[in-house]
Amino acid sequence: xxxxxxxxxxxxxxxxxxxxxxxxxxxxxxxxxxxxxxxxxxxxxxxxxxxxxxxxxxxxxxxxxxxxxxxxxxx
Numbered sequence: 001x002x003x004x005x006x007x008x009x010x011x012x013x014x015x016x017x018x019x020x021x022x023x024x025x026x027x028x029x030x031x032x033x034x035x036x037x038x039x040x041x042x043x044x045x046x047x048x049x050x051x052x053x054x055x056x057x058x059x060x061x062x063x064x065x066x067x068x069x070x071x072x073x074x075x
Contacts, residue, residue: 001068006039009064012057028052 018024021039025032029052037043053064 001070002065003041003068004038004045005064005066009039009053009057012059012063016057018057024056027056 013019013024018027020032021035022032025035028035028049030049034043034049038045038049050061050064054061057064
């Protein structure tokens with residue numbers, strides 16, 4: 001399962017001088033509520049969204065996504 005690395009993204013935002021989810025959304029040309037939903041894993045992300053996030057934060061995909069093994073699926 002792929003998940004956003006919320007706290008790493010917040011660190012990068014801080015490094016880039018992006019003060020809020022609202023500002024990140026504006027820079028990505030999307031609503032802050034969409035970013036918040038992504039951060040809280042309430043919605044799936046699209047390739048376009050991830051590409052815009054990477055471009056805005058000027059970072060690598062490994063900075064914003066992590067792969068987690070679903071323990072329930074293995075049982």
